[in-house]
Each structure stands twice: as C-alpha cells, then as structure tokens.
Amino acid sequence: MSMLNEGRPTRPIEAEPDTAADTFTGNRALMIDEPLVFEIGDTDQCGVDFDEAPEGESRIGGLERNRPIGLAGLSEPQTVRHYTRLSRQNYAIDLGLFPLGSCTMKHNPRLDEKIARLPGFADLHPLQPVDTLQGAFEVIYELAVWLMKLTGMYGVAMSPKAGAHGELCGILAIRSALEARGDMREVVLVPESAHGTNPATAAFAGYRVENIPATAEGRVDLEALKARLGPDVAALMITNPNTCGLFEREMKAISDAVHAAGAFVYCDGANFNAIVGKVRPGDLGVDAMHINLHKTFSTPHGGGGPGSGPVVLSEELSAYGPLPFVAKQRDGSFRLIEEENAAEIHPHGFGRMAAFHGQMGMFTRALAYILSHGADGLRQVAEDAVLNANYILRSLEDVLDAPFAASGPCMHEAVFSDAGFAEGLTTLDVAKGLIDEGYHPMTMYFPLVVHGAMLVEPTETESKGTLDTFIGALRSVAERAKAGDESLHAAPVFAPRRRLDETAAARNPVLVWKETEQAEAAE
Numbered sequence: 001m002s003m004l005n006e007g008r009p010t011r012p013i014e015a016e017p018d019t020a021a022d023t024f025t026g027n028r029a030l031m032i033d034e035p036l037v038f039e040i041g042d043t044d045q046c047g048v049d050f051d052e053a054p055e056g057e058s059r060i061g062g063l064e065r066n067r068p069i070g071l072a073g074l075s076e077p078q079t080v081r082h083y084t085r086l087s088r089q090n091y092a093i094d095l096g097l098f099p100l101g102s103c104t105m106k107h108n109p110r111l112d113e114k115i116a117r118l119p120g121f122a123d124l125h126p127l128q129p130v131d132t133l134q135g136a137f138e139v140i141y142e143l144a145v146w147l148m149k150l151t152g153m154y155g156v157a158m159s160p161k162a163g164a165h166g167e168l169c170g171i172l173a174i175r176s177a178l179e180a181r182g183d184m185r186e187v188v189l190v191p192e193s194a195h196g197t198n199p200a201t202a203a204f205a206g207y208r209v210e211n212i213p214a215t216a217e218g219r220v221d222l223e224a225l226k227a228r229l230g231p232d233v234a235a236l237m238i239t240n241p242n243t244c245g246l247f248e249r250e251m252k253a254i255s256d257a258v259h260a261a262g263a264f265v266y267c268d269g270a271n272f273n274a275i276v277g278k279v280r281p282g283d284l285g286v287d288a289m290h291i292n293l294h295k296t297f298s299t300p301h302g303g304g305g306p307g308s309g310p311v312v313l314s315e316e317l318s319a320y321g322p323l324p325f326v327a328k329q330r331d332g333s334f335r336l337i338e339e340e341n342a343a344e345i346h347p348h349g350f351g352r353m354a355a356f357h358g359q360m361g362m363f364t365r366a367l368a369y370i371l372s373h374g375a376d377g378l379r380q381v382a383e384d385a386v387l388n389a390n391y392i393l394r395s396l397e398d399v400l401d402a403p404f405a406a407s408g409p410c411m412h413e414a415v416f417s418d419a420g421f422a423e424g425l426t427t428l429d430v431a432k433g434l435i436d437e438g439y440h441p442m443t444m445y446f447p448l449v450v451h452g453a454m455l456v457e458p459t460e461t462e463s464k465g466t467l468d469t470f471i472g473a474l475r476s477v478a479e480r481a482k483a484g485d486e487s488l489h490a491a492p493v494f495a496p497r498r499r500l501d502e503t504a505a506a507r508n509p510v511l512v513w514k515e516t517e518q519a520e521a522a523e
Contacts, residue, residue: 038515043068096466097466104296106461107459108365112365112369126356134334137334139363141326143367144310144325151269154318155314155318159356161307161354164197164200166292167197169290169321170266173317173320175234185233189236189237190202190209193220194243196446219244229261233261238266245411259285269289274382277375282312293307299369310358320348321346322353324336325346389410389457390409396414396478401416415456425481429491436492436494439470
C-alpha cells in the first residue's frame with residue numbers, strides 16, 4: 001500500500017466494494033453519492049418566490065401545457081451544487097489522458113479559448129447585418145485557405161457541423177456531379193478498415209453499400225477493389241490513416257483505379273491529425289474529405305457539440321459543393337454567397353447543409369491553433385502524435401496482443417486484441433479495470449476486423465511521463481486479465497457507480513422520472 005511520509009494510506013487498495021455503505025451518507029470523502037435532481041427537490045416547492053400568474057387570454061394558439069411540467073423545485077445553491085457534483089464524476093481531458101482511439105482527444109490550448117471569447121466573435125448572431133461581419137468572414141475565409149493548402153484541395157465547404165455531416169456533404173457533392181453527367185450509379189464501396197459512419201452515410205444518401213476486404217496486414221486489398229470496380233460504383237469511402245492505425249501505402253494506386261472506373265474517392269479525414277503537415281490528401285487522388293476541427297485542430301471535443309466538419313473538395317467536385325460560402329471580392333472585402341439561385345456564381349451547388357455559415361466558435365479556435373503552430377508546428381503535431389502511439393504500441397506488445405505490429409510502425413493509434421486473456425475475461429473487463437486506475441477506457445471492440453479490439457490514441461499533447469503512467473496502468477490490468485483475476489468482473493470498484501447492465505440500459509432506457517414507480521422499485 002502506498003504511504004505518505006506520515007504513514008497514512010494514499011490509496012484504498014484493500015477497500016471492499018461496499019465501502020460506501022459504511023458511511024451514513026453513502027459518500028466516500030469528496031466522492032459524493034449524488035442523487036437525481038428529482039430526489040433532491042419535489043414538484044410541490046419552488047426555489048424562487050413567484051407571485052401567482054394572473055389569468056389571461058392565451059396567445060399561443062392552443063399549445064398550452066395540459067399537465068404540470070413536473071420539474072423539481074430547487075434553490076440556487078441546490079442547483080449549483082447538484083451539477084457541480086455531477087461534473088466531478090465526469091472524466092475530461094483537463095483531468096488526464098483520454099485514450100479513445102479514432103477520436104483525437106487532445107488538450108485544447110487556452111490561447112484558442114481566449115480568442116474565441118473576444119467581443120465580435122463570441123457575440124455574433126447569424127441574422128445580424130452582413131456589413132457588420134467583415135471580420136468574421138475574413139476568419140472563415142482565412143481558415144478555408146489554410147485547410148485547402150494543408151490538404152492540397154481546390155475548394156472547401158465550411159458549413160457542415162461534424163464528421164458524419166461532412167461525410168454526407170461529400171457524398172451529396174459526388175452524387176450531384178454524377179447526376180450532372182447523367183450517370184446514375186448505385187453502389188458505394190467501403191473497406192473493412194474504414195470508419196463505421198462511412199457505410200451509414202452512404203446508405204443514408206441512397207446508395208447500396210458493399211465491403212472491400214482488408215489484407216492480413218490491415219490495409220485495403222487493392223486487387224479485391226479492382227475486381228469489384230465497375231460502372232455501377234459511384235465512390236469509394238476510405239479512411240486514411242485507417243482504423244487499424246495504419247497508413248494506406250497504395251493510396252495513389254487505389255485512387256487511380258477508382259478514377260479509371262469513373263468513380264470518386266471520398267476520404268474520411270477523422271485521422272488527419274496523424275498526417276497534417278506531412279501528407280496532402282489531394283496529392284493522393286482524394287476528391288472529397290471532411291476535416292474534424294474538433295479533432296485535428298483542437299477545438300473542444302465531446303459533450304454533444306458544438307462540432308465542425310469542413311469538407312475539402314477537388315477541382316472537379318468543388319462546383320457541386322453546398323451553399324453558403326465566403327468569397328473575397330476584388331476590393332478586398334468579403335461576401336457571403338448564400339442564395340441558391342446565384343447561378344452566375346455557383347450554379348451547380350446541391351443546396352444547403354445548414355441554415356447558416358457554420359460554427360463560428362470552432363472557426364476562431366481552429367484558425368488560432370493553426371496560426372500559433374505555423375507550418376512547422378503542424379508538421380510536428382503529426383510527428384509527435386505518431387511517436388507517442390508507437391511508444392505505447394512497443395511498450396505494451398509484450399503483454400497485449402498487437403495484431404498489426406508486424407505491419408510496420410503505426411500512425412496515430414495503436415490496436416490491441418483480447419488474445420491471451422484467461423477464459424471468461426474480456427476486453428470489457430480490462431476497460432472497467434482502467435476506470436479503477438483513474439482513466440477513461442480506450443475505444444473498445446473497434447475496429448471490427450480485430451477480435452476484442454482495444455484502440456488507443458494518445459495524441460501529441462501527452463508527455464512521456466504521462467504515457468509511462470498510463471502504460472503501467474494498462475499493463476497491470478492486462479496482466480490481471482491474462483492471469484485469470486476474476487475480480488476484474490467486479491470492476492470498477494472505486495467509481496461512484498458500479499458496472500451497469502449496458503445492454504439492458506440501451507434496450508430499455510428509463511427516460512422519464514416517475515416517483516410512484518421509483519417508490520415501488522425501492523420497496
């Protein structure tokens with residue numbers, strides 16, 4: 001047991017799972033057992049004194065409430081404390097390494113946050129007069145120029161809100177280009193090593209999806225792809241670097257084959273952080289690619305948004321991109337092109353992806369990130385991200401099975417499998433064990449081509465010391481799994497809540513508070 005100099009235990013290593021039951025409150029020191037907001041207050045009271053509303057004629061056209069809203073009445077201190085306590089039970093990048101693979105959960109520089117909060121950016125409204133937005137338009141335009149330079153592409157759509165939204169934008173541009181030449185193709189090919197949103201996007205856009213197998217080393221099978229290409233194939237949706245953490249070395253040959261068949265290449269840019277400043281996708285034959293500003297360019301990630309997924313387009317596709325976009329005029333001013341009938345400027349655009357121009361807070365953060373790094377700094381971002389991932393891969397390959405370790409260095413993320421775990425112990429047990437070690441688990445069971453996959457992406461913002469601590473924690477849990485330590489089935493032991501039945505929770509979620517039902521369950 002670890003000790004302080006005074007001899008006090010610093011970690012409850014030998015604590016039993018029911019330690020919390022030994023306290024009157026159920027709390028563990030500052031780890032407070034927080035009830036639901038409905039259990040704190042009740043609907044018969046209000047935390048604020050209001051006069052009774054006078055009777056009056058309704059002005060909302062029959063849309064009045066027909067029953068009480070049912071919210072618990074809390075005072076201001078109760079409300080603040082409740083949500084602050086809940087926030088303490090959440091994991092965040094400001095607390096520690098966030099090893100989710102294919103997510104690029106890295107530190108958000110506070111400089112970028114400061115810039116995003118400057119007056120004139122933070123208080124913009126999408127409906128304010130255009131002549132008051134010249135500074136904002138210049139930021140959008142400058143960021144667009146950087147994105148095109150970094151990717152070697154001809155045009156960019158800035159309005160998509162996130163990765164999947166960007167994917168849809170690119171596929172709709174491809175569909176519009178094909179329709180313009182009278183080519184009604186029906187199939188989109190998706191390699192096994194691509195992101196899971198790719199086939200969903202293609203299907204949503206009305207295409208039939210077919211898989212392309214991977215080779216034993218985790219890359220696209222070029223010969224299988226060539227054999228399937230034909231006049232019915234509209235596009236290939238490929239992820240590069242792929243979800244096995246590997247760069248597609250034959251990417252140019254893949255693009256050439258797709259183009260020879262009259263189809264387009266869509267590249268999922270979620271993993272761009274591994275190659276930013278090092279590789280330009282446009283040079284590899286990519287026709288469209290979304291860029292997650294909330295990944296590569298370090299705008300806040302998670303919590304349901306806001307996200308931002310600009311889509312860079314080749315010269316052939318740029319004419320079919322969506323509205324609106326910012327154009328620079330001859331006098332140096334900027335104009336927002338947003339009319340769908342602007343035939344003289346953008347006659348072939350497929351319409352809008354969003355009501356307005358995009359997510360301004362993300363644009364300012366991303367541009368501040370790019371300008372503060374510069375071209376050499378962005379190149380180092382990719383180099384350090386790849387270095388950190390390979391450090392994790394080589395530090396753990398003796399205790400965890402690394403199925404693609406022989407395929408050469410990985411890129412931004414390392415993939416491990418559950419091979420070698422004792423019977424009955426799974427990837428889920430290892431992930432829950434990491435929670436007890438103080439870490440959010442890595443991505444589990446993805447990519448699908450790896451059984452019991454564990455996908456770890458450290459990003460470039462983590463120090464060697466931080467990585468060493470994480471490696472030690474994951475090594476410890478993995479050794480327990482290999483040794484058959486069945487106590488892992490009970491993990492997490494030290495978290496505010498124990499392991500949930502996630503399948504039952506997903507299939508039968510309780511989304512509405514009903515006091516009578518809760519009382520019956522308690523009895």
